[in-house]
Amino acid sequence: MAASPSSTRSARGSARARPSVAVEDYLEKIEQLIQAKGYARVVDIAAGLKISQASVTAMVQRLDAEGFIKYEKYRGMVLTSSGLEVARRITHRHQLLTDFLHVIGVGDEQVVYDDVEGMEHHISPETFKAIEALTRYLEKNPALVTRLRASS
Ligand code: CA
Numbered sequence: 001m002a003a004s005p006s007s008t009r010s011a012r013g014s015a016r017a018r019p020s021v022a023v024e025d026y027l028e029k030i031e032q033l034i035q036a037k038g039y040a041r042v043v044d045i046a047a048g049l050k051i052s053q054a055s056v057t058a059m060v061q062r063l064d065a066e067g068f069i070k071y072e073k074y075r076g077m078v079l080t081s082s083g084l085e086v087a088r089r090i091t092h093r094h095q096l097l098t099d100f101l102h103v104i105g106v107g108d109e110q111v112v113y114d115d116v117e118g119m120e121h122h123i124s125p126e127t128f129k130a131i132e133a134l135t136r137y138l139e140k141n142p143a144l145v146t147r148l149r150a151s152s
Pocket residue numbers: 024025028117120
C-alpha cells in the first residue's frame with residue numbers, strides 16, 4: 001500500500017483536496033495513539049495498521065510534507081491543526097457509524113468494525129448527516145428499534 005507519487009501530487013495540488021483513505025487512516029491512528037499513550041511512534045503505527053515500518057516512515061514523511069503532522073525522526077510526531085481536523089472527522093464518523101450499525105442490530109463486532117472501516121471514508125457529508133440523524137432518532141425511540149428488529 002505504498003503511496004504512488006501521482007497520488008501524492010494530486011493530494012498536494014489543493015489544500016482543500018480530500019485526503020486519501022490512507023491519509024485518513026494514518027491520521028486517525030496517530031490521533032488514537034497520542035490520546036492513549038501521549039505519543040505516536042512509527043513502530044506503533046506500523047503495528048496498529050499492519051503495515052511495514054518502512055512504508056509507515058515514507059507515509060509519515062509525506063504527511064509532514066503535506067502539512068498534516070510535524071515529524072522529527074528522534075522526537076516523534078504531533079498533528080498540525082489540519083491533521084487534527086481530519087483525524088477528528090474520521091474518529092467522529094467511525095463512532096457514529098458504529099452506533100448506527102449497533103442500533104440497527106448488527107451484533108458481530110468484527111463485522112461492525114470492518115464495515116465501519118470501509119464506510120467511514122466513502123460516505124458523502126450529506127449521507128453522513130442523514131445517517132447521523134436517523135441513528136440519534138432510533139436511539140431515542142427504542143420501541144421503534146424493537147419493532148424494526150422483530151420485523152426482520
Ligand atoms: Ca479507519
